[in-house]
Each structure stands twice: as C-alpha cells, then as structure tokens.
Amino acid sequence: MIQQSDIFACKQCGYCCQGETTVSLDEQDVKHMLDYLKMGQSEVAAKYWRITGTTIQMKTVEGCCTFYDQGCTIHAGKPRRCSQWPLHPSILCDRANLKTIRESCPGVNRELSYEEFCDKLHTLLNEKEES
Ligand code: SF4
Numbered sequence: 041m042i043q044q045s046d047i048f049a050c051k052q053c054g055y056c057c058q059g060e061t062t063v064s065l066d067e068q069d070v071k072h073m074l075d076y077l078k079m080g081q082s083e084v085a086a087k088y089w090r091i092t093g094t095t096i097q098m099k100t101v102e103g104c105c106t107f108y109d110q111g112c113t114i115h116a117g118k119p120r121r122c123s124q125w126p127l128h129p130s131i132l133c134d135r136a137n138l139k140t141i142r143e144s145c146p147g148v149n150r151e152l153s154y155e156e157f158c159d160k161l162h163t164l165l166n167e168k169e170e171s
Pocket residue numbers: 049050051052053054055056057125126144145146147148
C-alpha cells in the first residue's frame with residue numbers, strides 16, 4: 041500500500057504560499073471559496089482577490105498569499121491548484137516538472153528516481169480519483 045508520505049511530507053516552510061502572485065482561481069475555485077467563506081462575491085473580491093482582466097488571483101501581503109498565516113488559513117476553501125501542490129499530475133508527463141517542483145518544495149522526496157516517483161504518484165492519483 042502506497043502512502044502519500046512515501047513521496048511527499050510537508051515541511052511547513054510556506055514557500056509555496058510566497059511570492060508576488062498566487063495561483064489563479066477558475067470558476068469552480070471561485071464558487072468553492074465563496075461557499076467556504078460564506079460571503080458575497082463583491083465582498084470577497086474587494087477583500088481577498090487581485091483581479092487582472094479575467095484573471096482572479098489571491099492578493100498578496102508582504103510577499104505572501106493573503107490567506108497565509110503560519111500555514112493556510114483557508115485550507116478547506118483553497119483553490120484546486122493549491123490542493124494539488126506539489127503532487128501535480130504534470131509530473132507524470134515530463135521529468136523536468138518533477139525537477140522544478142523538487143527545487144521549489146523541500147517536502148518532495150528526493151531519493152526516488154523519476155520512474156519510481158511517477159509509479160507511486162500514478163497509484164496515489166488513481167486512488168484519489170476512485171475515492
Ligand atoms: S513548499 Fe512544500 S514543504 Fe513547503 S509548505 Fe509548501 S508544500 Fe509544504
């Protein structure tokens with residue numbers, strides 16, 4: 041039985057929530073976040089979002105996502121791409137993606153070969169889809 045901890049264990053470093061921009065929210069993310077916050081769209085937009093054209097991202101405060109405070113404070117309402125990180129399916133398509141993600145996230149296992157890593161990730165993603 042494969043455990044997520046075989047390939048990833050979060051070090052709580054916060055690197056993935058830092059930067060001058062954040063992930064973009066798609067339509068589902070928007071709905072999910074509004075439901076979670078139990079607030080209206082205009083209120084959430086004014087308080088938490090940075091909207092550029094049709095792109096919605098979360099605001100940043102002093103180089104961190106507005107929801108970051110020693111961890112994600114909107115865990116159950118966060119965007120899908122935050123939930124996927126760092127075990128993104130794109131790793132399975134290109135070894136360069138694993139290299140980039142390993143460089144950005146200290147929680148990703150560095151001992152396994154690309155093939156070993158993908159084998160475990162593939163199984164985990166399939167299990168998640170079935171559940
Ligand atoms: S960069 Fe990786 S180890 Fe650090 S908080 Fe984000 S997921 Fe966890």
